[in-house]
Every structure is written in C-alpha cells, then in structure tokens.
Amino acid sequence: MANYRTGRVNEEITKALAEILRNVKDPRVAGAFISVTAVDCSADLKFAKIYYSVMGERRKGDAQKGLENAAGYIRTQLARTLNLRITPELKFVVDESMKHGAHIRSLMKQVEEELAAADARDAAEEADHADQ
Numbered sequence: 001m002a003n004y005r006t007g008r009v010n011e012e013i014t015k016a017l018a019e020i021l022r023n024v025k026d027p028r029v030a031g032a033f034i035s036v037t038a039v040d041c042s043a044d045l046k047f048a049k050i051y052y053s054v055m056g057e058r059r060k061g062d063a064q065k066g067l068e069n070a071a072g073y074i075r076t077q078l079a080r081t082l083n084l085r086i087t088p089e090l091k092f093v094v095d096e097s098m099k100h101g102a103h104i105r106s107l108m109k110q111v112e113e114e115l116a117a118a119d120a121r122d123a124a125e126e127a128d129h130a131d132q
Contacts, residue, residue: 009084010039013048016081020074028066037095041088048088051095067092 017036024030033055040049054063067074071090079087 006041006043006045009041009045009082010048012082013039013041013050013078013088016078017050017074020077020081023077024066024070024073026066026070028062029070032063032066034063034067037097045084045086045088048090050090050092052092053095053098064092064094 014036017039021029021034021036035053036050037053038051040051041047050067052063052067071092075087075090078090
C-alpha cells in the first residue's frame, strides 16, 4: 500500500514542479528549458530525488546550480501546492537517459549499416560464383 501512495506522491510532485519551475526567477533556471522527467521519493516521503533534463549541453551546469540555489523556494511552493504533512527535501539529479538512448540508437544504426554492407558483399560474391 505504501508503494502505491509513494507512486501517487511522485506523480503529484512531478506535475507541481512543472508549474513551479516556470515561475522561478533565477536566470539559470528561467533561461533554460528544464523538463522534470521523474521524481523518486523515499518511503517516508522526507527526501525526493528530482530527475530533470535540460536542452543544450552547456546549460546543464548552470541549471544544476540554479536549481540548487532555488531549492528552498521550490520546496516552499511545493508545500503550498501539495497537501502533505511533510514536504520532502529536494535533490536535483540530471537525467542522462535521453542521451544514453540516443547513443544506443546510433550504435544500432551503425550495426544495421554494417549488416547491409555485409549482405551486399555476400550478394555480389554469389553473383560472381553464379557467373563462373
């Protein structure tokens, strides 16, 4: 039953953070396109890891510093938005899953190209053997 509640709280925090991050005045946060990809609360709801992604590689460090700087404000707004007995302490973590997925996709594309080239070589060799 606790896992169900934690999952619901994670979803509600994700939704609330999407709105709260739009109102953060810190230029490192306001100037970056930040998407909250997931939230992982502890079982007692005292701590929450906020996984986020940022458009543009060079903005990741600035966004991280801005989020850490605005964590108190974000937590206060979260407490006002959600009706929880305890508002969790927030830790922001860059979500690298999209970058990792893109890398795997490029590797798969490379393998497909190599297989297509090998199939073409095999077909050419079969054609040469048939002609002889």
